[in-house]
Amino acid sequence: QPSDDNTSTGQAENRRVEISTSYPKILDPLETKRIERTATPPRIAFYQDIIADNGVKSLQITIKQGDKIIERIDGITDERIKEQLWNIPSESITTGTSDSVLWTMDVVDSAGNVAQVTGAINVKLAESTLDVNKRDTIVDKSLERFQLILFDYSRASSSLDNNVSGLLDRVSSTVTPDAKIYLIGYTDITGDQSYNDRLSLDRASKASLLLSSKLKTLGIRSPQFTLEGRGSRELLYDNTNAEGRFLSRTVRISIEKDIK
Numbered sequence: 001q002p003s004d005d006n007t008s009t010g011q012a013e014n015r016r017v018e019i020s021t022s023y024p025k026i027l028d029p030l031e032t033k034r035i036e037r038t039a040t041p042p043r044i045a046f047y048q049d050i051i052a053d054n055g056v057k058s059l060q061i062t063i064k065q066g067d068k069i070i071e072r073i074d075g076i077t078d079e080r081i082k083e084q085l086w087n088i089p090s091e092s093i094t095t096g097t098s099d100s101v102l103w104t105m106d107v108v109d110s111a112g113n114v115a116q117v118t119g120a121i122n123v124k125l126a127e128s129t130l131d132v133n134k135r136d137t138i139v140d141k142s143l144e145r146f147q148l149i150l151f152d153y154s155r156a157s158s159s160l161d162n163n164v165s166g167l168l169d170r171v172s173s174t175v176t177p178d179a180k181i182y183l184i185g186y187t188d189i190t191g192d193q194s195y196n197d198r199l200s201l202d203r204a205s206k207a208s209l210l211l212s213s214k215l216k217t218l219g220i221r222s223p224q225f226t227l228e229g230r231g232s233r234e235l236l237y238d239n240t241n242a243e244g245r246f247l248s249r250t251v252r253i254s255i256e257k258d259i260k
Contacts, residue, residue, distance in 0.1 A: 001152035001153055001155065002014050002153070003153040003154075004153065004154070004190070007190065009190055009242075009245065010153075010190070012242050013153070013242040013245065013246070016242055028166075041088075042088055043085050043086060043087045043088060044085075044086045044088065044121065045083050045084070045085055045086075046061055046073075046083070046084040046085075046086065046103070046105065047083055048075075048083075048084070048105065048107075050107055052107070052109040052110075052113075053109075054109040054110040054111040055109060056107060056108075056109055056110075057108045057109055057110045058075070058106075058107070058108045059074075059075025059084075059105065059106070059107050059108075060072065060073065060074055060075060060105070060106050061073040061075065061084060061086075061103060061104070061105050061106075062103065062104045062106070063086065063101055063102070063103045064101070064102050064103075064104075065100075065101050065102070065123075070101070071086055073086060075105075099122065099123055100120045100121060100122050100123055101120065101123055102118065102119070102121075103118065103119055103120070103121065104116060104117075104118045105117050105118075141256055141257065141258055141259060142256070142257050142258075142259055143254060143255070144174055144254070144255045145252060145253070145254050145255075146167060146170070146171050146252070146253045146254075147236070147250055147251070147252040147253070148167055149167060149168075149207050149251045149253070150164075150246070150247070150249055150250050151203050151206075151249040151250065151251075152249070153249065154190075154191065154199065156199065156202035156203045156205070156206045157206070164210065165214075168210055168211055168214045169214065171211060171214075171253055171255070172211070172214045172215050172218055172220060174255055175215060175220055175222075175223065175255060176223075176257055177223060178223070178257065178258065179223050179255050179256065179257045180223065180224070180226070180255070180256040181211075181223055181225050181226070181253065181254070181255055182225075182226045182228070182253070182254040182256070183204040183207050183208050183211075183225055183226070183227050183228070183251055183252070183253055183254075184200075184204060184227075184228045184229075184230055184251065184252045184254070185199075185200030185201055185202070185203035185205075185207070185227075185228070185229045185230065185231075185250075185251045186200050186203075186230055186231070186232075186234065186235075186236055186248055186249070186250050186251070186252070187199050187200050187203075187231050187248065187249060188232065188235075188239055188244075188245035188246075188249055189232045189235060189239040189245065189248075190232075190245065191232070193231055193232060196231030196232045196233075197229050197230075197231040197233075198229070198231075199229070199231070200229035200230055200231045201227065201228070201229025202229070203249075203250075203251050204227040204228060204229055204251050205227060206251075207251040208225045208227060211225075211253070212225075232248075235248055236248050236250065236252075
């Protein structure tokens with residue numbers, strides 16, 4: 001389907017050459033597997049109580065594990081702010097090289113005086129024995145993501161029906177009755193944000209209907225779906241080129257299951 005020929009981005013896309021195939025395996029997505037670790041707790045707060053007659057000019061917190069700097073937090077110029085948050089990203093802390101994280105807080109006042117305080121945060125790899133009788137048991141989860149359900153320009157429909165059907169077959173084969181399924185719709189950067197939000201949610205809804213129909217055909221009970229439309233507020237690909245905008249018109253399906 002052609003893009004809007006009244007815009008420069010649409011004109012660029014309409015100058016493309018598109019290649020299709022009757023052999024879907026050529027366009028099969030690449031599968032990757034990895035282990036993601038999340039921190040518990042997911043964030044740490046640093047509280048400061050600073051007295052500076054000349055006023056605080058800068059504050060910086062440096063967090064290291066061994067010789068590796070894993071985070072720098074540039075702090076305040078307003079002394080009334082008493083808390084700095086470290087939102088710990090997945091896999092930023094690894095055990096094995098060191099069993100602790102060292103932090104240093106450097107404060108400089110307006111006269112150039114420097115004060116420093118340091119501390120340590122112990123790190124351990126949590127180990128738990130699965131026990132189905134305990135409600136508070138921490139259970140490992142598997143997460144599979146599929147994001148090559150592509151849509152036509154400014155539409156919640158796709159002209160790539162064969163490719164979508166093949167991908168939904170793969171998605172359906174991994175669904176179990178206890179799975180949690182999240183469908184998140186996206187758009188490219190063209191169009192206003194409110195329109196893109198509605199369009200991305202329509203795409204997520206369309207994908208959920210297609211997936212429900214596929215599961216029903218296979219005799220699989222459909223779990224509960226969670227739908228979300230993020231529009232162009234979160235771009236999955238570089239939208240300065242036509243290919244990136246094309247790939248951004250998509251729905252990402254995430255399937256979360258407990259590892260038993």
